[in-house]
Amino acid sequence: MSAKKRRFTSILNSFLRAFFLFVIFVCLNSLIAPKHFTRVDLTRDKLYTITDATKSLVEDLSDNLIIRGYFSEELPHAYAEIPIYVKDILREYEAYGKGRVEIEVVDPARDEKVREFVTGLGIQPFKLQDRDRDKLVVRNCYMSLAVFHLDQHEVLPDMTQMSSLEYELSRAIVKVTKRSLPSIGLLVDSQAVAPAAPNQQGSNPGFSFEMVFQTLQTQYKVQKVHVQSGQKIPENIGTLLIVRPRDLSEREAFEIDQFVMRGGKLAVFVDTVTFDLTKNLAEVRVQSGLEDLLAHYGFRVRDELVLDENHFYIPVLHRQGMMQLQQNLPYPYYLKINKEDIDKTNPVVKKIGNLLLFWASPLEILDDQVNGREVVELVHSSDKAWSATEYDNVFPSTEGGFGYYRRPDEKNRESFLLAAVQIGEFDSFYKGKEVPEVKKPETPSSPGRSGGIPPGLQDQLPPGFQMKGAPGGQAALEAAKKKAAEAAKKSEGLKEKPEDPPPAPPSSLFQDDGPQPLPNKDPVAQPETQTEEDPAHDHPEDEASSPSSKKPIREIIERSPETRILVITDADMVADANFRNAPCYTFVQNTVDWMTLGNELIEIRSRGVEVPTIEEVPESKAFWIKLLTIGGVPFFVLALGFVRWILRSS
Amino acid sequence: MSNTFAVMMKEIRSYINSPIAFLFSSMLLGLIGYLFYMDFFVRPVADVRAMFGTMPILFTFFLPGLTMRLWSEEKKVGTLETLLTMPMKNYQLILGKFFACLGLLVATLVLTLPIPLTVNSLHPLDFGPVIGGYLGAILLGASFIAIGIFFSSITENQFVAFILTIFVGALFTFIGLDVITSKLPFFADFSLLSRFGSIAQGIVDSKDILFYLTFVALFLGLNFMTLELRRWR
Incomplete structure (x- = not known):
């Protein structure tokens, strides 16, 4: 085999190997891993651990289920954490749904059509108080969820509280998927x-x-x-x-x-x-x-x-x-x-x-x-x-x-x-x-x-x-x-x-x-x-x-x-x-x-989800915290570099 | 193993003998702290997710600066041929350089610990998501480093390596944005950002870990092939 041919073969080989590597990467991550996985919840209160009942509920879905969160993008501070938590929990439903659970979070205020649609579902914005530059203002905020399955839907109109989210959501899923309860x-x-x-x-x-x-x-x-x-x-x-x-x-x-x-x-x-x-x-x-x-x-x-x-x-x-x-x-x-x-x-x-x-x-x-x-x-x-x-x-x-x-x-x-x-x-x-x-x-x-x-x-x-x-x-x-x-x-x-x-x-x-x-x-x-x-x-x-x-x-x-x-x-x-x-x-x-309801659905009982709010920090304390973290640590690193440079030069 | 370690130590020495490592670390730390505290006192919640939230974008622009020189410089100065003829395997060279960079990143991440500790002093912090966040940050950083090493191996020009790494890193990051994944959910499976979100939230999923490991393996594998190809130039 001539050197040229060998070179060509090797290059071709390398490309083929690269291609196979890429195919393995795609297959592993999009086909195999989603079906065989385990999740560990590191949070102290197991906030994101959905119960086995919920897991089996979404795993056994026969048709696509859409869970749509209707949350305003701008919410008063007291409520700002809720959509984040809801999204996190919804992701758990999605993860166990074997591709059958679709989640989406939208702001009805941004789209006239969505607003009309949610009004048709019976979802109304909440009037929530917020502080804007020392003034109390009342905002119209959407904080609701809806679950859709075939021609059925169920609305969870009030998502202003985070407790019992999994319970309510799973009950809604039970209702839309099983046409009638005893x-x-x-x-x-x-x-x-x-x-x-x-x-x-x-x-x-x-x-x-x-x-x-x-x-x-x-x-x-x-x-x-x-x-x-x-x-x-x-x-x-x-x-x-x-x-x-x-x-x-x-x-x-x-x-x-x-x-x-x-x-x-x-x-x-x-x-x-x-x-x-x-x-x-x-x-x-x-x-x-x-x-x-x-x-x-x-x-x-x-x-x-x-x-x-x-x-x-x-x-x-x-x-x-x-x-x-x-x-x-x-x-x-x-x-x-x-x-x-x-x-x-x-x-x-x-x-x-x-x-x-x-x-x-x-x-x-x-x-x-x-x-x-x-x-x-x-x-x-x-x-x-x-x-x-x-x-x-x-x-x-x-x-x-x-x-x-x-x-x-x-x-x-x-x-x-x-x-x-x-x-x-x-x-x-x-x-x-x-x-x-x-x-x-x-x-x-x-x-x-x-x-x-x-x-x-x-x-x-x-x-x-x-x-x-x-x-x-x-x-x-x-x-x-x-x-x-x-x-x-x-x-x-x-x-x-x-x-x-x-x-x-x-x-x-x-x-x-x-x-x-x-x-x-x-x-x-x-x-x-x-x-x-x-x-x-x-x-x-x-x-x-x-x-x-x-x-x-x-x-x-x-x-x-x-x-x-x-x-x-x-x-x-x-x-x-x-x-x-x-x-x-x-x-x-x-x-x-x-x-x-049988099974273990009852295990999905409400649990209090508390936002760990820090009491107001005095301005002087906040200043020192910022100064030390934003300035102090980088300065420490630069000082280390300087010492190293001095030592090397000497 | 010892060869890999030797390469790693050599790279680390070369990093700390130049101002690069210190500049990289201090700038990254300053920005992480600044971005975190910008909002923290406005909405004081005992949670450092916002700190980890800034990392994908910061890593996209910072880590290429660290990785761009890894092979490009060797090529430019002409030490690559010597290195390749040394009695060590190509993969050992690659892993040595990779772990050197990763070590530097981990050292920088260790220096961000005052942030969660300060927050904890204000209100007891749930350290589960913090551990998850650091694990995610290491895996995310490893992925950017793998991309960077690969692009550094295909060009002599450090700047080109830097730009290509940013471009590809940004691509794999931003395909995970909600605007894109809501239309094309398939992309979420391959986005460094989407995967990072769930780990930083405190959920360690074998899918995400596997994704990062295979992502790193893919780019290190590609790097390996570019070194193999050099023999035929």
């Missing part, structure tokens, strides 16, 4: 009362469950379930919440059993006894009628109350001569559940810091009925608790020896199970039995309506009882109603509004054991009377309803597919009086999310 059924105390109209006597927030209904309605399609006439629980209901079941008939228990057998998920908030807030805490015994059914499933609620050294205090007003004094009395019936007594694995409770239960009963798991199902003990009392069948000082009297409770010896105290869930397949309680007949329901008397507080007792009523839940609860109820109305207006029930922030934390009950402030002295806010939409009632023809006259011809499903049954021995936590307490609200919402 409905929630709510079966409440047959003696529950409707919230009374403002200024109307007889509101009884301990017996009203309107707030939970309204709150869930902002996120799910919620139906009130009535089975006393032998109606089947509607097939479209995937999760059923039974709140303070009372005197349920055999037939109602049968319908609930068959609901479980169809694979429905069940959460029961059960009371054995409760106390009427409007009647000096008169004892109200509650027979659920589900005792045998629950025992068959492996749950037994003991007809006792748990009292705990780890409890809340209740502010009580009492007269002493001319003076009216307030005293914080220990109230062992209000259980304060600490973090260490809450299960760390189950998504319903694992992120709840603490929980508050009111007049709860001990729960037992009947091992011989569990049949190999997974049992998760969710909530326990502290190990300094005891149980009682006779209730001392339920109404904390200030007469001699107040705050007295018969306490067993330290060694006789124990930790009681208060909530548990079973996951697995269940056998029907009615296997091999007859379908129970429908009984004509008796008309119960409403416990809260007739009462009212005798004027003479007014000053003795513990305000903690009297007031709890009412003012803040009313506000939350109003907010929930408003949301629900908007949601209903926007779509036909399935298109939900983004999750509402939890209602305001409770005022007095949610404090530590220290002194508690007196509740609001304003007149007790009375929840408004409202005409609720009740699909199960309004459309009885939808159900396979069988009037009592008809003989039920029903096949009994004898074994369920894998499903979940949760039992908690306190329904008061769901009553309007207490539902505003953040842990109660979160517990219910987590339960519903976990049962309805």
Whole structure:
């Protein structure tokens, strides 16, 4: 081979090698790496770590998903970090989306067409205050997100808060990708009362469950379930919440059993006894009628109350001569559940810091009925608790020896199970039995309506009882109603509004054991009377309803597919009086999310994302910092060079 | 290995024996500090992402100044032929020069530490993204150095090497701008800027690390081939 030819071959070889190197570079980075990668989040609070649920949500997309952020380019300083964080999180969605997630952030103010488009989506600019040269100005700023998938879209209109972004976004994706979510059924105390109209006597927030209904309605399609006439629980209901079941008939228990057998998920908030807030805490015994059914499933609620050294205090007003004094009395019936007594694995409770239960009963798991199902003990009392069948000082009297409770010896105290869930397949309680007949329901008397507080007792009523839940609860109820109305207006029930922030934390009950402030002295806010939409009632023809006259011809499903049954021995936590307490609200919402959305979507709970703002730095300090960093360090380097030069020259 | 190290030390010595290294370092440090503090007290957030944010553009213009002489000077002074006949492999020469430059960059980056430490004294800083930022800065710098070494090897003229490095470096940086990637998202995969953004945010992704490593390997590989080709001139 001539030298010239060899040279040519070598040059050609080099070019070919360079070309192959380039091809390898392109293939590795655009074809192979995007499919096989791992990401490590170095941030302290794992700010950018999206949960496995979100990852699998975007990984499993069948069609392209577009997430569009609508953010004004110029935002007030307080909000300036938000679009940056949102973009960062969106990039995570994009990274795991295998090319199916497209993200874009635009400023609607810059383009007339975009502005019209977002207005059509219902996105409006926020009026945000900003400081411009010592003047307060109000700017119109866009801060919203929208998710598009095929012909579906979902808008997250308010992105002025960074918390719960992943949760809201993933929920929106679930909604646009899965056309319909299962409905929630709510079966409440047959003696529950409707919230009374403002200024109307007889509101009884301990017996009203309107707030939970309204709150869930902002996120799910919620139906009130009535089975006393032998109606089947509607097939479209995937999760059923039974709140303070009372005197349920055999037939109602049968319908609930068959609901479980169809694979429905069940959460029961059960009371054995409760106390009427409007009647000096008169004892109200509650027979659920589900005792045998629950025992068959492996749950037994003991007809006792748990009292705990780890409890809340209740502010009580009492007269002493001319003076009216307030005293914080220990109230062992209000259980304060600490973090260490809450299960760390189950998504319903694992992120709840603490929980508050009111007049709860001990729960037992009947091992011989569990049949190999997974049992998760969710909530326990502290190990300094005891149980009682006779209730001392339920109404904390200030007469001699107040705050007295018969306490067993330290060694006789124990930790009681208060909530548990079973996951697995269940056998029907009615296997091999007859379908129970429908009984004509008796008309119960409403416990809260007739009462009212005798004027003479007014000053003795513990305000903690009297007031709890009412003012803040009313506000939350109003907010929930408003949301629900908007949601209903926007779509036909399935298109939900983004999750509402939890209602305001409770005022007095949610404090530590220290002194508690007196509740609001304003007149007790009375929840408004409202005409609720009740699909199960309004459309009885939808159900396979069988009037009592008809003989039920029903096949009994004898074994369920894998499903979940949760039992908690306190329904008061769901009553309007207490539902505003953040842990109660979160517990219910987590339960519903976990049962309805399944998987681990619930793990995407809101997390606070805090902007680490530095307090104002004095000008002189700022000057020195700037001087040292901008001037000092470079000067140090130059000085080093100079020394080196001197040394070399010498 | 020892050959690579010897070349590296020789290059580092030649850098610090001339004012280049000190000038390069002090100017880069001054600009990083100035650009960071320009906005910092206006919107005081305990976060040094803005400091890393200035690096792609600063590196685009500064690092070519450091790399332009690596081969061009050897060629110009005629020491290249001697170097190539020495008992060491071409790749050792390339790696030695590459690591010398990278060492200088790392030393400069170490001197930017007072910035995060000062911010930390004002408000506790999340050091995760800071570590990510430095890792990203080193990888980004390594990529610019690799481009620079390659262009220095194809021309005797340092200025031409400088301009070509800026041009190609800027190209690989600016194809990652939002204006471009929103229309041509494919470019984001090959942009030094896009990849850097996510590391500086505190997310270390194996994709990004692989990208930078293959990017450096590509340009060092091209450099290797230009040296091989010299044998046939």
